[in-house]
Amino acid sequence: MIDRRKFIQWAGASGIAFSSVGWSLLARADSKKKNSTKTGTSTGVPANTGIKGRVVVIGGGMAGATVAKYLRLWGGTGVAVTLIERDSAYTSNIMSNLVLNGSRTIGSLQYGYGNLSSRYGVKVVQGEVLTIDPVGKKVVLAGGTSHAYDRLVIAPGVDFDILPGLESSAAQAKVPHAWKAGPQTTALRNMITAMPNGGVFVMSIPAKPYRCPPGPYERACVVADWLKTNRPGSKVIVLDANPGITAEVNAFTDAFYNVHADVIEYQPGVTITSVDATTMTVDTSIGNIRANVLNLIPPHRAGKVISANGLTNTADGRWTKVDVLSYESTTAPGIHVIGDASATTQPKAGHIANQEAKVCADAILRLLSGLALDPSPHTNSACYSPITATTASWLTANYRYDAATASMVPVPASSGEAAARSTKNFDEMGKWFAALMGDTFA
Ligand SMILES: Cc1cc2nc3c(=O)[nH]c(=O)nc-3n(C[C@H](O)[C@H](O)[C@H](O)COP(=O)(O)OP(=O)(O)OC[C@H]3O[C@@H](n4cnc5c(N)ncnc54)[C@H](O)[C@@H]3O)c2cc1C
Missing domain, CATH: 3.50.50.60 (FAD/NAD(P)-binding domain)
Structure with missing residues (x-):
């Protein structure tokens, strides 16, 4: 650490x-x-x-x-x-x-x-x-x-792959993945705010590799946090195709089983068979689940x-x-x-x-x-994850070139996750983001 x-x-x-x-x-x-x-x-x-x-x-x-x-x-x-x-x-x-x-x-x-x-x-x-x-x-x-x-x-x-049942653009509009930011993000926000008290938000995470390993878990936390305050009694069901949390395991285990335990239900190892956008039902390896909002993130490809x-x-x-x-x-x-x-x-x-x-x-x-x-190139990756509206965690990994495997391998001494979520991390998240975007676009 x-x-x-x-x-x-x-x-x-x-x-x-x-x-x-x-x-x-x-x-x-x-x-x-x-x-x-x-x-x-x-x-x-x-x-x-x-x-x-x-x-x-x-x-x-x-x-x-x-x-x-x-x-x-x-x-x-x-x-x-x-x-x-x-x-x-x-x-x-x-x-x-x-x-x-x-x-x-x-x-x-x-x-x-x-x-x-x-x-x-x-x-x-x-x-x-x-x-x-x-x-x-x-x-x-x-x-x-x-x-x-x-x-x-x-x-x-x-x-993104098209999930079975979501072939039409009308069905896709009802079940936005919002895993490419833009109009779908706004649509998903509007769907969340239209949820009733006691509503159900169902999201899915594809099997690795997908973009931003901590991102879906972060989304579950952000949505759960908002629903807790604004739509009491609501639930977030997370259907993860992976056998367990894939990134920031400590932070998200704490978030799912402690901070947001009253809202988030986490289901690992789940396969999606089909989706019905008319009834807002997803058919999965653990049964049919009905939702007010369906946010299914499909498997990715280049x-x-x-x-x-x-x-x-x-x-x-x-x-x-x-x-x-x-x-x-x-x-x-x-x-x-x-x-x-x-x-x-x-x-x-x-x-x-x-x-x-x-x-x-x-x-x-x-x-x-x-x-x-x-x-011998070196690279590094950082990611801040909001856990609530005011606290965040972070994850970083440094990589070096390994000639024996011709691949980038993590440098363990300089890779790891935050010891705990904090408001300070949340503030620093904004600075990190501004620096990264400035380095890219300014
Ligand atoms: C909700 C969410 C949160 C995330 N949070 C983080 C985070 O905290 N930290 C982090 O490091 N990463 C995060 N990511 C991941 C990050 O956004 C992606 O890994 C990153 O954008 C990948 O960069 P890219 O250049 O490969 O693709 P993109 O940024 O998607 O850019 C691809 C560009 O190519 C253009 N394009 C595609 N095809 C064509 C074509 N044929 N002709 C012309 N243009 C084309 C597209 O319009 C697009 O502008 C997050 C992702 C999501 C979805």
Whole structure:
């Protein structure tokens, strides 16, 4: 177990802990005296590091926005970076559970792409990539325009399976998963506030791997806490496909069996067979359960652009396995996959997506420069989990590259969870979030 002070040093308000990545390239650029004092933008993009290349990034979420920014910041103006994002602004999943209890608005979680273009010179294109041509080295958008690349980074996040019974869009609207923040989050909030006293909120958690391991348990706590005060007598039933709590076991065991024991009923090892959105009933391995609000989080897979272009390569056909020294696909040369869509030993989390993006940016710049890859990258992940409207817990994990297994392995001495939930943790959660989002989008 690590102590709180150390955790804050690694992941807290002073900024997101950087792995050693990137600095070696900057040092190399600085050593080229002719370039060391010039900057191409007011925020430190070097005018010329000697590195040249075209990088296209698909997806402007936690991973894609970070890699685009750091490719420019470390690579300089010779590296042309095009970021292609479907939406005009990004809505953060992180903190979106706090929309459900009314302590945040969905608008407060939105981030534009203006900084990436004006401060770092990233070319931001709004559009959806449909086709990837690895031979012609170009991507094609829904409207037919294409963008050529020397290296491609794909960071599309996840897509969701359709649960049996929820095939129609009308049924899906009645049972929002809200595991991608946006309109579904607002819809779920409205459903919760429309619940009667003594109502039943049923949620499900898919089998691992899914995005944000503590997130569903955090949601159960936030909703239970709100219902306790505002809809007395209500219940939260948690149907977990996993055999037990998958993250922050101490915090959530305390939350489920102590803090919210009067509201939360936790059922591990449950399989969902079908859903009836008309009767608001879910058929499961432990029987039929009827709810006022159904919030079922389906199993995930890499964002569709990956499967549609034949880029999944794991045994289950859902993710892209990558070399974690560069995040290059193990089967598609020149194509890097970062964030939730890649299969690594690290959690699918926004903080890790930011870290993977930096390792990837560093690796691409080295590849464009003909340098060897950094042989020992480090990454870290942090996550704060609200347990009530004023208290939170946290979890952190540090990873190092293990050459024997060619994977990222946790560093036990600097990984662990908070000793107890507290209001101080809750306050620090806001600082951590601001630092992470600033590092990604500002
Ligand atoms: C409720 C909740 C709470 C969470 N809390 C935390 C937390 O406390 N800490 C933490 O670290 N993580 C947390 N997470 C997880 C975190 O949000 C994800 O792990 C993170 O967003 C993954 O980043 P990404 O870049 O891979 O995907 P995303 O952030 O989802 O970004 C993917 C982007 O790609 C775009 N895109 C997809 N396909 C295309 C295409 N074909 N063309 C163009 N654009 C495309 C999408 O529009 C999207 O903007 C939470 C998640 C949820 C749901």
